[in-house]
Amino acid sequence: MTARIAYNLISRWSGALGVCAIIAIIRPAQADPRAVVELFTSQGCSSCPPADKILGQLAKDPSVIAMSMPIDYWDYLGWKDTLADARFSARQKAYSRMRGDREVYTPQAVVNGETHVIGSDLAGIESAIGNTRKTDGVMTVPVTMTQSGSQLNVSIAAPGKDAEGLHGEVWICSISKAVPIAVGRGENSGRELTYYNVVRNLLKLGDWNGAPGHWTVPLESIVREGVDGAVVYVQNGSRDKPGAMYGAAYTSLHGEREHAQIP
Secondary structure (H helix, E strand, O other): OOHHHHHHHHHHOOOHHHHHHHHHHHOOOOOOOOEEEEEEEOOOOOOOHHHHHHHHHHOOOOOEEEEEEEOOOOHHHOOOOOOOOHHHHHHHHHHHHHHOOOOOOOOEEEEOOOEEEEOOOHHHHHHHHHHHOOOOOOOOOOEEEEEEOOEEEEEEOOOOOOOOOOOEEEEEEEEEEEEEEEOOOHHHOOOEEEEEEEEEEEEEEEEEOOOOEEEEEEHHHOOOOOOOEEEEEEEEEOOOOEEEEEEEEEEEOOOOOOOOOOO
16 A cells, blocks of 8 residues: 555544544554464575574564574584573583483574474474464463563563463563675685574573563663663573473664565
8 A cells, every 4th residue: 555545545534533544544553463483593504594594584573572682502513603602502412301312412592491393494484383372372472572661571471371270481582683694704705694583692580470560670781782672581481491482572772674685
């Protein structure tokens, strides 16, 4: 719909209801997130670039919260990952312990905290999204996050079903939407790679027991150079014993910008 047509329609309608209806046509409501996909990847892994590209595609889907978590345990192979964080390696291993399968590899996608899939297998990721949605509580808790001046407002509503027995933690992540890296050594030596929705920092906001909650987060607590987005998630268990994802939200910071084009 062009701006001229929209203007003509609005000019014919009177009252706030008419204006709101036209705005709804121009800007359809964003779908509620159906999945959190965490990609454990490494600049030193020759199998990872296809998975990194897929994560970039998922990051453009408003119904998916996609996050890249570069690990550090391949650094000894000849190239130190410039985005890696030991906390991500620990998180991946904690998932493995909770599943009881000892499956720790790259590229590995963990879907809704429940299932792991080879990160370059888009069909497998989509299948895992559908399967994990069948688990009680998965992605059923409404989470909202808005930027207001120099702070973020995070709200968690009561789930749409009985919250008895639900408990977990609320975390916020700093996100860099697109980070180009020139790899100098190792298995990807000489390649220019782009990493999408890279987690740059994590901050625990609090515990969650099924009741509505609200947090105000100063931007200075999460923003650093290159950070232009934020993810908040509610997850069963704890940092050391992560479980199913109950809900999540994503927001851009410093104004809305288009996602980088996926080559």
